[in-house]
Amino acid sequence: MPIFSDPAVAAENAARRATEKLNPEDINSDWLDANIDFVGIDNYMPLSDWRDGTQHLDYDAVNGPTDIHDTAYLTRNIRGGEDYEWFYASDADRAAQIRTPITDGLGKPWVFRAKDIWNWWSNAHHDRADGSESAGATAWVPQSKPIIFTELGCPAVDKGSNQPNVFVDPKSSESFLPYFSNGGRDDLIQRRFLEAHLNFWSDDANNPASPVYSGRMIDIASTRVWCWDARPFPAFPARSDVWGDAGNYTLGHWLNGRLGAVQLADLVAALCRDANFTAYDVSGLTGIVTGFAVTDTMSPRDAITPLSVAYHFDAVESEGVVKFRMRGQLAATPLTESDLALPDGDATFGFSLNRAQETDLPLASRIVYIDADDYRQSVTEARRLVAASDRVAQSTLPIVMDQAQASGIGARLLQDAWVQRETAQFALAPSWLSLDPADEVELTAGGRTRRLRLHEIDDAGARGIQAIATDPSIYEIFPGVARVPAAAKSASPGRALTVFLDLPLLRGDQNAWAPFAAAYADPWPGSVFILRSATESNYQLDTALTLAADIGETTTDLFSGPAWRWDDVNSLGVKLYSGTLASLDDLSVFAGGNVLAVENEDGGWEILQFAGATLTAPNSWMLSRLLRGQAGTEGAMRDPVPAGARIVVLNGALQQLSLAQDQYALSFHYLWGPKGKPISDSAYQGGELEFEGVGMRPFAPCQLNAVSSGSGGLLLSWIRRDRSPASDGWDQTEIPMSETLESYDVEILDGAGGAKRTFGGVTTASLVYSAAQIATDFSSGLPSPFRFRVYQLSSVIGRGVGKTGTFYFA
Numbered sequence: 001m002p003i004f005s006d007p008a009v010a011a012e013n014a015a016r017r018a019t020e021k022l023n024p025e026d027i028n029s030d031w032l033d034a035n036i037d038f039v040g041i042d043n044y045m046p047l048s049d050w051r052d053g054t055q056h057l058d059y060d061a062v063n064g065p066t067d068i069h070d071t072a073y074l075t076r077n078i079r080g081g082e083d084y085e086w087f088y089a090s091d092a093d094r095a096a097q098i099r100t101p102i103t104d105g106l107g108k109p110w111v112f113r114a115k116d117i118w119n120w121w122s123n124a125h126h127d128r129a130d131g132s133e134s135a136g137a138t139a140w141v142p143q144s145k146p147i148i149f150t151e152l153g154c155p156a157v158d159k160g161s162n163q164p165n166v167f168v169d170p171k172s173s174e175s176f177l178p179y180f181s182n183g184g185r186d187d188l189i190q191r192r193f194l195e196a197h198l199n200f201w202s203d204d205a206n207n208p209a210s211p212v213y214s215g216r217m218i219d220i221a222s223t224r225v226w227c228w229d230a231r232p233f234p235a236f237p238a239r240s241d242v243w244g245d246a247g248n249y250t251l252g253h254w255l256n257g258r259l260g261a262v263q264l265a266d267l268v269a270a271l272c273r274d275a276n277f278t279a280y281d282v283s284g285l286t287g288i289v290t291g292f293a294v295t296d297t298m299s300p301r302d303a304i305t306p307l308s309v310a311y312h313f314d315a316v317e318s319e320g321v322v323k324f325r326m327r328g329q330l331a332a333t334p335l336t337e338s339d340l341a342l343p344d345g346d347a348t349f350g351f352s353l354n355r356a357q358e359t360d361l362p363l364a365s366r367i368v369y370i371d372a373d374d375y376r377q378s379v380t381e382a383r384r385l386v387a388a389s390d391r392v393a394q395s396t397l398p399i400v401m402d403q404a405q406a407s408g409i410g411a412r413l414l415q416d417a418w419v420q421r422e423t424a425q426f427a428l429a430p431s432w433l434s435l436d437p438a439d440e441v442e443l444t445a446g447g448r449t450r451r452l453r454l455h456e457i458d459d460a461g462a463r464g465i466q467a468i469a470t471d472p473s474i475y476e477i478f479p480g481v482a483r484v485p486a487a488a489k490s491a492s493p494g495r496a497l498t499v500f501l502d503l504p505l506l507r508g509d510q511n512a513w514a515p516f517a518a519a520y521a522d523p524w525p526g527s528v529f530i531l532r533s534a535t536e537s538n539y540q541l542d543t544a545l546t547l548a549a550d551i552g553e554t555t556t557d558l559f560s561g562p563a564w565r566w567d568d569v570n571s572l573g574v575k576l577y578s579g580t581l582a583s584l585d586d587l588s589v590f591a592g593g594n595v596l597a598v599e600n601e602d603g604g605w606e607i608l609q610f611a612g613a614t615l616t617a618p619n620s621w622m623l624s625r626l627l628r629g630q631a632g633t634e635g636a637m638r639d640p641v642p643a644g645a646r647i648v649v650l651n652g653a654l655q656q657l658s659l660a661q662d663q664y665a666l667s668f669h670y671l672w673g674p675k676g677k678p679i680s681d682s683a684y685q686g687g688e689l690e691f692e693g694v695g696m697r698p699f700a701p702c703q704l705n706a707v708s709s710g711s712g713g714l715l716l717s718w719i720r721r722d723r724s725p726a727s728d729g730w731d732q733t734e735i736p737m738s739e740t741l742e743s744y745d746v747e748i749l750d751g752a753g754g755a756k757r758t759f760g761g762v763t764t765a766s767l768v769y770s771a772a773q774i775a776t777d778f779s780s781g782l783p784s785p786f787r788f789r790v791y792q793l794s795s796v797i798g799r800g801v802g803k804t805g806t807f808y809f810a
Contacts, residue, residue, distance in 0.1 A: 031139070031140050031144075031145065032139045032140060032141060032144070036145070037145065037146075038145055038146045038147065038148045038219065038222075039121075039145055039146070039147045039148070040147075040148050040149075040150040041117075041147060041148070041149055041150065042149075042150055042151040043149040043151065043152045043197070044151070044152075044153065044154075044164040044165035045078075045083055045114060045115050045164070046077070046081070046082050046083065046161065046162055046163060046164065047074045047077040047078065047081070047161040047164070047193060047196060048068055048073070048074060048077060048081075048159070048161040048162050049081065049082055049097070049162060049179075050068040050159050050161070050162055050180070051180050052180070052182070052476075053330075054066075054330045054331070056097060057097050057099075058073070059330070061330065061331035066329075066330050066331065067286060068159060068161065068189060069188050069189060069192050069286045071192050071195055071196055071199075074161060074192055074193060074196040075196040075199070075200050078115070078196065078197065078200050078206075079115065079116075079118075079206070080115075081115075082099075083102075083113065083114040083115050084102070084113050084114075084115040084116060085099075085101065085102065086099035086100055086101050086102060087099070087100055087102055088100070094179065106133055108123075108133075110123070111128075117147060117217065117218070118208070118217070121142070121143060121147060121217050122142050122143055122208075123142055124137035124138070124140065124142055125137060125138045125140045126138070141212065143208075143210045143211060143212050143217070144210075144212045144213070145213070146210070146213065146215050146216070146217065146218070146219040146222075147217055147218050147219065148218075148219050148222045148223065148224075149197075149218070149222075149223045149224065150224050151224055151225075151226040151227075152194070152197055152223055152224065152225050152226060153190075153193075153194070153225060153226030153227060153253045154189065154190045154193035154194065154253065155167055155168070155178065155190065155251055155252055155253050156185055156186060156187045156189070156190040156250075156251060156252065156253070156254075156258060157177065157178060157181055157183065157184070157185060157186055157189075157251040158177075158178075158181045158182045158183065158184040158185075158186045158189070158477070159178045159179065159180055159181040159182075159186075159189070160178050160181070160186060160189045160190060160193065161178075161189055161192075161193045162178040162179040162180060162181070163176075163178035163179050164178070164193065166178055167248065167251075167252055167253065168183075168248060168251040168252065169245070169248050170247070171244075177251075183251070184477060185250050185251055185404065185405075186477065187258050187261060187288045188263070188286060188287060188288045190253075190255075190258065191258070191261075191263065191288065194225060198220070198223070201218045201220045201223075202220055204216070207220065225255065226253050227253050227254060227255065228254075228255050228256065229254055229255075229256050231243065231256070232256075233256040233257035234257060234372075234373065236249070236256065237249035237250075237254075238373060258288075261288045261289060261290045261291075262288070262289050262292075263285075263287070263288060263289070264282075264285045264286065264287035264288065264289055264307065264311055264313075265282040265283070265285040265286070265287075265324075266282075267289050267292060267307070268280075268282050268285060268304055268307065268324055269282045271294075271300050271303050271304055272300055272322075274300070275299070275300040277300060277322075279320060279321050279322060280321065280322045280323075280324070281321050281322070281323045281324065282324050284313075284323065284324055284325040284326055285311070285313055285324050285325075285326060286326060287311045289307070289399065289400075290372050290399075290400040290401055290402075291370065291372070291375075291399065291400025292307070292398065292399050292400065293370065293398040293399075293400075294398070295398050301315075306395075306396075306397045306398055306399060307399070309395050309397065309409075309413070310395075310397050310399055310401075310409050311326075312326065312327040312328065312412065312416075312475050313325060313326045313327060314327065314437070314438040316436050316437045316438045318436045323436075325438050326475070327438075327453070327470070327475050328470075328472040328473075328474070328475025328476065329439075329440045329472065330472055331440075332440040332441055332442045332451060333435065333439065333440070333441045333442070334441070334442050334444070335428075335441050335442065335443045335444070335445075336443075336444050336445070337351070337444070337445045337446075339428060339429070339432070340426050340427060340428065340445070341427045341428055341429045341462040341463075342427065342462070351424065351425070351426040351443075351445045351446070352424065352425045352426070353422060353423070353424050353446075353450075354422070354423050354424075354425075355421055355422050356421040356422075356423075358389060358421075359389050360389070360391075360421075361389050361391070361417055361418055361421055362389065362391045362392060362393040362414060362417055363383060363384055363389045363390050363391055363392060364381050364382060364383040364384070364392045364393070364414065365381065365382045365383075365392075365393050365394075365395070365410040365411070365413045365414035365417070366379060366380070366381045366392055366393065366394040366395070366410065367379065367380050367381070367382075367394075367395055367397060367406045367407070367409055367410040367413075368394065368395070368396040368397065369397045369399055369400075369401055369406045370398065370399060370400045370401070371400075371401075371402070371403070372400050372401055372402045373402065375400065378403065378406070380403055380406045380407045380410055381407075381410060382407060382410035382411040382413075382414045383414075384414065384418075393413065393414070393417060395410075395413065397409075408477065412474055412475060415471075415474040416470075416474055416475075419469050419470060419471050419474060420468045420469055420470070421469070422450070422468070422469035423455075423466065423467065423468050423469070424443070424450065424452055424465075424466070424467045424468070424469070425464070425465065425466055425467075426443070426445075426465050426467075427462040427463060427464050427465060428462065428463045428465060429462060429463070430459075430461075430462070430463060432463055433463075435454060435457070435463075435465075436454070436457070437454050437455060437456060437457055438453065438454065439453070439454050440452065440453050440454070440470060440472075441454065441467070443467075450469060451469065451470055451471060451472075452467035452468065452469060452470065453467060453468055453469075453470040454466075454467050455467055455468050493521055493523055493524075493525035493674040493677075493683060494521065494674075494683055495521070495673070495682075495683050495684075495685060496519045496520065496521035496525070496528045496672065496673065496674060496683075497519065497520045497521065497551060497577070498517060498518070498519040498528060498530070498545075498672045498685070499517070499518045499519070499549070499551060499646060499648055500515055500516070500517050500657075500689060500691075501515060501516040501517070501518065501597060501599075501605055501648060501654070502515045502516075502605070502691045502692055502693075502694040502695075503515070503516055503597065503605055503607070503631070503650075503694055503695065504607070504631040504632050504633065504694055504695050504697070504699075504723060505631070505695045505723055505724065505725055506595075506607075506631060506650065506725065507725055508724065508725050508726055510656060510695070511656055511659075511661075511695070512693070512695035512696045512723070512738075513659065513661045513664035513693040513695060513696050514656040514657050514658070514659050514664070514695070515656065515657055515659075515691045515694075516654045516655065516656055516657075517530055517543060517545060517654065517655055517656075517657060517672075518545065518549035518551060518648050518653055518654045518655075519545045519548070519549060519672070520548050520549050520550075520551045520577055520578060521548065521674065522577075522578065524548045525674030525675050525676065525677075526546075526674075526675050526676075527544045527545060527546050527674075527675035528544070528545040528672060528673065528674060528675070529541055529543075529544055529545075529672065529673060529674075529675055530542045530543045530544070530545065530657065530670060530671070530672045531670065531671045531672070531679065532657070532668050532669070532670055533668065533669045533671075534668060534669070535669065536669050539669075539671055539679060542657055542658050542670070543655050543656070543657050543658060544655075544675070545653070545655055547652060547653035548578060548653060549648060549649070549651075549653035549654060550576055550577075550578060550579030550648070550649035550651065550653070551576070551577055551578075551646070551647070551648050551649075552574055552575050552576035552577050552579075552619075552646075552647050553574070553575055553643075553644055553645060553646060553647060554572060554573060554574055554575075554598065554641070554642075554643050554644060554645045554647060555573035555574060555575050555620060555643055555644075556571070556572060556573035556622075556643050557640035557641065557642050557643055558570065558572050558598060558638075558640055558641040558645070559637075559639050559640045559641075560628075560637040560638070560639050560640075561626065561628045561637070562628060563628050563629035563634040564627075564629070565627075566611075566625055566626070566627065567625075567626040567627070567628050568624075568625060570626060570628075571622055571623060571624045571626075572598075572608075572610070572622070572623045572624075572626065573616065573620065573621070573622050573623075573643070574596075574620070574621055574623060574647055575617075575619055575620045575621075576619050576620075576621075576647075576649070577619070578619075579649060581594070581613040581621045581623070581649075582613055583611060583612050583613045583614075584611055585611070586611060589609050589610070589611050589627065593609070594609050594610050594611065594613070595607060595608075595609050595630070595649070595650040595651075596608055596609070596610065596623075596647055596648070596649055596650065597647065597648045597650055598636075598641060598645055598646075598647050599641075599645055599646040599647070600636050600637075600638045600641045600645065601638065601641070601642070601645075602638075604633075604635070604636040605633060605636055606628070606629060606633045606634075606636035606637055606641070607629070607630040607631045607633045607650070608626050608627060608628050608629070608630060609626065609627040609630060610623040610624065610625060610626050610627070611624070611625035611626075612624035612625045631725075632697075632699035632700065632721065632723060632801065634700070635700065635801045659691075664691060664692075664693040664696070665690065665691070665692065665693060665797075666690065667688055667689070667690040668688070668689060668690075669686065669687075669688050670686055670687060670688070670689050671684050671685070671686040672684065672685055672686070673685065692797075693796075693797055695723070696723070696794060696796055696797050697723065697794065697797060697800045697801060698721075698722075698723060698738075698739060698791075698792035698793065698794050698799075698800025698801070699721040699722065699723050699792070699800060699801060700721065700790075700791075700792075700800065700801040700802060700803035701718040701719060701720055701721060701744070701765070701790045701792060701803050702718065702719050702721055702803065703718060703719045704716075704717070704718045704788070704790060704803060704804075704805030705717045705718070705805070706769075706786060706788065706805065706807045709768050709769075709770075711770070711771060712770075712771030712774070713768050713769055713770040713771045713773070713774065714768070714769040714774070714782075714786075715766060715767075715768055715769075716746065716766060716767055716768075716769055716788055717765060717766035718744075718765055718766070718790050718803070718805075719765060720735070720742065720765055720792065721735070721792075722735045722736050722737065722738050723738050723800075724736045724738045739792070739793070739794050739795060740795040741763070741795070742763055742764070742765075742792075743761055743762065743763055743792070743793040744759075744761075744762040744763075744765070744790055744791060744792055744793060745758060745759070745760050745761075745762070745790070745791045745793060745799060746758070746759040746762055746767060746788060746789070746790050746791075747759075747788060747789045747790075747791075747802075748769065748777060748787075748788050749787040749788060749789060749804070751783065753787075755789075756777045756778075757773065757777050761793075769788075782809060784807075784808050784809045784810075785806045785807060785808050786806070786807045786808075786809065787804055787805065787806050787807075788804070788805055789802045789803065789804045789805075790802065790803050790805075791803075
């Protein structure tokens with residue numbers, strides 16, 4: 001829409017158009033395009049210029065407004081106020097409220113009025129490329145197309161109507177509070193802003209009809225209010241673990257969870273009408289109530305009392321009508337000693353002031369309320385830092401609110417109790433009949449001015465007044481301490497991430513042939529059941545995983561490293577879906593701490609340990625000082641195991657499947673899912689799995705050697721290793737033998753790594769590779785390098801992990 005609120009901006013654009021020699025017809029010709037049905041406006045125009053206190057131009061103690069939430073005030077500024085009658089030429093002018101009238105020098109100020117939709121729509125448009133108005137009009141036909149507010153909204157923040165287009169997002173460089181806002185949440189100003197616009201434009205007197213098309217200037221039925229989010233309330237914003245912008249909701253433009261709230265005036269009126277009481281006036285009430293419970297059969301007065309406590313208003317009978325009035329009136333009636341009267345029969349009484357003892361005042365104010373997040377009863381407390389009292393004032397409010405609102409109410413009640421410690425008694429002449437209870441006065445007497453709220457009035461002769469001290473500032477709405485809600489979790493558990501690990505023996509009490517299983521789910525269902533069947537039916541429970549495992553993935557590549565000694569070259573980045581990691585000293589690592597399994601692309605697992613764990617990001621660590629290839633898994637190293645590989649922390653959460661030894665290599669059908677769900681539920685997953693009995697696989701021998709046998713042959717030797725965890729002891733002269741007998745296969749390798757010759761069933765940890773055998777295998781003589789490979793044999797699964805030795809001869 002070619003309207004500029006700032007004449008300086010308009011002049012700059014006119015100069016640019018003149019420099020670029022734009023055709024005036026080009027500026028607005030697109031509006032007449034047959035493919036364009038309407039003119040769209042994102043309407044975030046300001047409806048107020050409000051400041052705190054009474055010393056600003058918009059405040060009017062006599063005729064109003066006295067509050068930014070005054071709907072009539074906001075409505076007047078749709079066709080008035082900033083960007084219609086005047087603008088601020090600078091930030092300094094805004095701070096001082098120096099308003100510059102909008103004019104163009106040619107008698108058409110509407111050209112520069114951002115709010116003057118009427119004249120823009122109703123008049124021909126003339127370009128001003130050289131600063132003066134061109135004689136010919138653009139192609140725009142006045143009143144030819146409707147205008148639609150493609151966005152209309154206001155943030156739910158203090159003084160949001162001062163600058164409705166801004167939003168608060170700590171992650172954004174464009175995060176701003178509206179002009180002069182204190183940053184507190186204010187759902188009511190959002191509601192009043194929208195009411196002002198929607199009611200104003202729905203009135204035909206404000207929305208002229210077009211003689212060109214059948215309709216009015218503003219197509220109010222097509223207005224798009226910003227914003228109603230498709231994400232369900234209260235999951236949004238409670239699920240901050242799902243949506244990264246959930247924290248912006250509190251002060252944002254969202255209507256979710258707000259349009260269902262009721263205005264305080266409407267609620268009080270409804271409570272009065274329910275009792276067939278009609279002599280009431282709620283026009284003085286402001287506020288939004290998220291929810292309210294009438295907990296028992298009670299009078300309207302009893303039902304309204306908790307609301308009056310929470311929202312700080314009084315009910316006063318005046319001229320036959322019960323008037324509800326907010327406390328904290330900005331204007332007060334001035335009184336002096338000359339206005340005071342002496343009651344009949346008491347020549348000494350004029351004015352008395354009493355001050356309550358500090359021990360009678362509360363140390364804390366406790367609020368019991370209904371939490372808006374989960375509708376549970378909650379408690380918040382405001383407390384003075386220093387006081388001679390230990391009393392706690394408690395208010396039970398059947399009102400739905402969040403903790404910030406409740407703690408703010410508690411703080412105001414506490415301050416109110418301390419301000420009201422001063423009470424006054426005086427009398428006024430009957431001529432002051434206009435004063436009612438709940439009115440506020442400023443009484444100057446005894447050399448001091450006091451702000452007082454009238455509490456009781458006795459009209460027997462002179463008007464006997466009982467009043468209490470007050471301070472309007474304590475009734476200003478300010479945010480209390482908000483509680484960050486715990487991320488709501490689904491009550492129904494979903495699919496569990498379940499990992500099956502075919503691992504070597506980790507402890508002596510484990511079954512060597514049985515694989516391990518680990519599972520993680522959020523929320524954890526209590527147990528994850530693993531069921532097994534030889535067919536695709538008649539599943540039986542195999543294993544129950546009762547603890548959530550610490551499962552994650554690598555965030556960096558992992559290259560091969562030295563086995564059986566510290567790897568201080570490689571480090572490994574990891575991220576856990578749950579759980580935590582910490583550094584340990586060397587002895588604790590040697591004792592079995594910080595054990596991790598890393599899966600390579602072939603499905604094999606390297607077991608490693610780590611001494612250093614440095615937190616690098618939420619749930620992410622960099623692991624250093626590694627012990628690689630533990631429990632005989634050095635063969636699972638790769639160059640590299642790429643980032644994104646599965647990792648599992650080896651702890652008590654892992655359970656072995658209940659396979660018998662003769663079943664370890666058989667294929668079975670498995671199902672796994674959360675406890676309490678039938679196997680037909682979508683939370684269950686399944687597959688056909690077959691394992692290799694890694695725990696029964698002999699380790700690779702170590703320290704391979706090849707030396708001359710003295711007769712032209714080679715003496716090949718190695719040292720046996722054993723898969724039993726008991727073989728780790730350093731004080732043993734001979735490690736245990738887990739196999740039925742000691743037996744090896746030895747392969748002599750050719751240059752391509754294939755087997756030239758195999759020695760099977762070698763029963764000792766050495767053999768002689770004779771000169772004749774060498775001559776047969778290598779006609780050109782013993783190659784350099786020379787390689788041979790050794791496998792220890794198992795009577796159950798055959799060859800274990802092989803070890804290759806490479807030797808160079810001069």
